[in-house]
Amino acid sequence: MDPLRRLMRLVMARRSCRAFTARPIQEETLDRIHEATTALPSVEGQQSGRAFLVRDPDMAHELVDVLVTGFTSKINIWLARGERPPAFVVCAGDPERSPVKEGRYLYNVDAAMAGEAAVLAAASHEIDSIWLAAIGERRVVEFLGLPKGQRVNSLIALGHGRKGGLHDAVLQKVVSGRRKPLSDIAFDGRFGVPLVVQPPDPTRRAAAIDLYGVHDGHVDVSLPPPSHAFEGLPDDDQLRLVLDAARWAPNADNAQLWRWVVIREHGVIETVLEAAGVPGAVESGSFMLIAGCAAPVLIKHRTKQQPFALIDVPIAIVHQIAMASAGGLGWNLLVNFNYSQVGRALGLPRDHSPVALLMLGRPASGEPPPWQQML
Ligand SMILES: Cc1cc2nc3c(=O)[nH]c(=O)nc-3n(C[C@H](O)[C@H](O)[C@H](O)COP(=O)(O)O)c2cc1C
Numbered sequence: 001m002d003p004l005r006r007l008m009r010l011v012m013a014r015r016s017c018r019a020f021t022a023r024p025i026q027e028e029t030l031d032r033i034h035e036a037t038t039a040l041p042s043v044e045g046q047q048s049g050r051a052f053l054v055r056d057p058d059m060a061h062e063l064v065d066v067l068v069t070g071f072t073s074k075i076n077i078w079l080a081r082g083e084r085p086p087a088f089v090v091c092a093g094d095p096e097r098s099p100v101k102e103g104r105y106l107y108n109v110d111a112a113m114a115g116e117a118a119v120l121a122a123a124s125h126e127i128d129s130i131w132l133a134a135i136g137e138r139r140v141v142e143f144l145g146l147p148k149g150q151r152v153n154s155l156i157a158l159g160h161g162r163k164g165g166l167h168d169a170v171l172q173k174v175v176s177g178r179r180k181p182l183s184d185i186a187f188d189g190r191f192g193v194p195l196v197v198q199p200p201d202p203t204r205r206a207a208a209i210d211l212y213g214v215h216d217g218h219v220d221v222s223l224p225p226p227s228h229a230f231e232g233l234p235d236d237d238q239l240r241l242v243l244d245a246a247r248w249a250p251n252a253d254n255a256q257l258w259r260w261v262v263i264r265e266h267g268v269i270e271t272v273l274e275a276a277g278v279p280g281a282v283e284s285g286s287f288m289l290i291a292g293c294a295a296p297v298l299i300k301h302r303t304k305q306q307p308f309a310l311i312d313v314p315i316a317i318v319h320q321i322a323m324a325s326a327g328g329l330g331w332n333l334l335v336n337f338n339y340s341q342v343g344r345a346l347g348l349p350r351d352h353s354p355v356a357l358l359m360l361g362r363p364a365s366g367e368p369p370p371w372q373q374m375l
Pocket of ligand 1: 130135
């Protein structure tokens with residue numbers, strides 16, 4: 001079994017868990033999950049967003065009462081009714097230190113990427129999880145004793161899932177068990193142009209598990225540092241799996257707001273990077289760009305400062321990085337750029353917006369480039 005498909009099995013095995021058991025999580029496993037939260041670099045090296053663990057079961061127990069306070073958080077009341085998760089990941093940010101571009105607080109990107117790194121590490125150790133954005137944020141911040149002004153954009157509950165719970169099974173099927181086909185969300189060079197390299201992309205989770213096979217044992221999830229130079233594009237099979245890994249990422253309300261524009265032609269890459277205001281990045285050799293976009297960004301808000309676009313797209317990009325790395329590919333990422341100009345260069349509809357430009361290719365050696373944003 002090649003490493004890409006082994007990882008795809010793990011990606012398919014992860015699903016949001018809405019029924020936990022009382023079984024605690026081993027300390028060594030929590031250590032591995034903690035390490036994963038620090039694996040990825042941060043926007044401009046500011047570390048303005050982060051993910052950290054609440055690993056004391058008593059504190060996790062109390063955190064449940066706190067997070068379900070408030071009107072919208074009532075949809076998560078099931079957390080207080082059943083066995084409570086023994087640990088949480090907190091995705092937090094500091095708006096004061098955050099790079100801000102065109103009104104976007106980029107701490108959200110750091111926090112979301114660190115959170116999903118934790119989710120994948122948890123899955124690789126047979127620990128179930130669920131992202132929770134419907135939380136009483138103010139009370140959560142107070143309870144955790146975070147410094148004044150800090151924000152929490154999501155929590156992730158961790159634990160051993162109770163198999164066969166009715167609530168879990170129904171929600172999984174109705175809310176979570178489906179995805180749009182890639183033909184609806186991935187384009188070639190420009191928004192709206194169908195991508196010819198398309199995997200068989202079943203829309204039902206069960207059919208996707210049939211396609212890739214059942215996860216059966218530990219898989220290491222590797223999230224290497226960004227590459228400084230590239231010497232060749234991913235092949236079609238690698239691209240297919242990178243896109244499919246993102247398609248099965250967790251995302252708020254299963255709204256699947258991601259759209260991916262894959263850019264392989266050197267001239268178009270040059271135009272897009274110029275529009276982004278990062279023309280120097282084209283010097284880093286032979287690579288592919290995947291523009292991670294969100295649609296529609298204006299109506300999907302967690303809070304005004306924490307739009308789901310800035311959480312869901314980075315989460316899916318962590319899946320893309322992990323899959324690329326399983327295929328021996330390197331990555332780099334731009335998130336602080338001229339969004340409106342790139343949107344025009346990609347032909348995005350007006351209610352869509354680019355969020356990130358992921359560079360993928362066979363890694364080559366090189367000096368850290370001056371344009372690098374993930375540090
Ligand atoms: C940022 C974010 C916030 C979420 N918030 C909640 C939540 O508050 N309550 C909930 O039950 N599920 C929540 N989810 C889980 C999604 O509903 C779930 O990921 C989606 O339906 C896809 O299902 P899957 O994770 O099983 O693949 C959230 C997911 C993300 C990524």
